[in-house]
Amino acid sequence: xxxxTLTFAMGGRVEIGQFQEGITRFQxxxxxxxxxxxxxxxxxxxxxxxxxxTLRAETEAPEKAAEIVEAYGSIGKALERSEPLRCNKRARxxxxxxxxxxxxxxxxxxxxxxxxxTVSRNGQVVSGRAPLVSxxxxxxxxxxxxxxxxxxxxxxxxxxxxxxSCYLQPGQEELMRKxxxxxxxxxxxxxxxxxxxxxxxxxxxxNIEILEEPSPGAYQRAKGAVPWQPGYEEPEAVIRRLRDx
Numbered sequence: 001x002x003x004x005t006l007t008f009a010m011g012g013r014v015e016i017g018q019f020q021e022g023i024t025r026f027q028x029x030x031x032x033x034x035x036x037x038x039x040x041x042x043x044x045x046x047x048x049x050x051x052x053x054t055l056r057a058e059t060e061a062p063e064k065a066a067e068i069v070e071a072y073g074s075i076g077k078a079l080e081r082s083e084p085l086r087c088n089k090r091a092r093x094x095x096x097x098x099x100x101x102x103x104x105x106x107x108x109x110x111x112x113x114x115x116x117x118t119v120s121r122n123g124q125v126v127s128g129r130a131p132l133v134s135x136x137x138x139x140x141x142x143x144x145x146x147x148x149x150x151x152x153x154x155x156x157x158x159x160x161x162x163x164x165s166c167y168l169q170p171g172q173e174e175l176m177r178k179x180x181x182x183x184x185x186x187x188x189x190x191x192x193x194x195x196x197x198x199x200x201x202x203x204x205x206x207n208i209e210i211l212e213e214p215s216p217g218a219y220q221r222a223k224g225a226v227p228w229q230p231g232y233e234e235p236e237a238v239i240r241r242l243r244d245x
Contacts, residue, residue: 006112029091039057050162052163
């Protein structure tokens with residue numbers, strides 16, 4: 001996996017002014033971490049509906065981009081855990097501005113191909129705990145693909161309608177053939193918000209299964225799935241009993 005992307009996300013009900021201010025503060029932090037020459041950052045993905053922006057490095061020295069990505073991840077970790085910042089004065093000022101921004105929205109997330117860290121309104125982890133990471137699967141719509149120097153795509157979770165960052169590993173390019181816009185189930189190492197269970201990212205992807213779109217009225221085929229026989233309790237009675245506890 002190429003360490004050459006930086007992702008910044010704002011959660012909750014994000015107004016356009018807040019999103020604009022968030023991108024500005026994110027840009028200032030990236031500029032403070034980037035040497036004047038050698039690395040240029042381009043907008044690789046912009047998801048206004050989920051207030052998510054991803055930048056990708058253009059450079060002939062990938063090790064420089066990797067160092068910046070690592071520094072960005074370290075800053076996210078320090079913010080999430082309220083640890084001392086280890087960065088230059090200019091970057092520290094930009095970080096403080098992002099921390100203030102976290103007080104105006106539900107949360108701010110700093111994400112790289114390897115890690116993600118979340119800061120909530122009070123400057124702490126949203127749930128007070130680190131994200132839950134486990135092998136699992138998320139179903140949704142594949143909306144964004146990128147193959148400039150690496151492979152990352154966004155999956156819109158069917159349950160929460162939020163963009164989930166999915167990172168492929170080298171050699172998995174074949175998994176992405178003809179999948180744009182498809183409904184799919186992506187399995188791998190899933191990071192979830194420890195409080196709400198909302199998926200945030202999928203890494204070490206094991207499989208991408210394309211799912212058929214349900215046909216109109218398909219739910220009606222469930223009728224008679226459990227044949228009724230004399231002596232069985234009526235459906236209405238079962239529902240009433242469950243409702244009344």
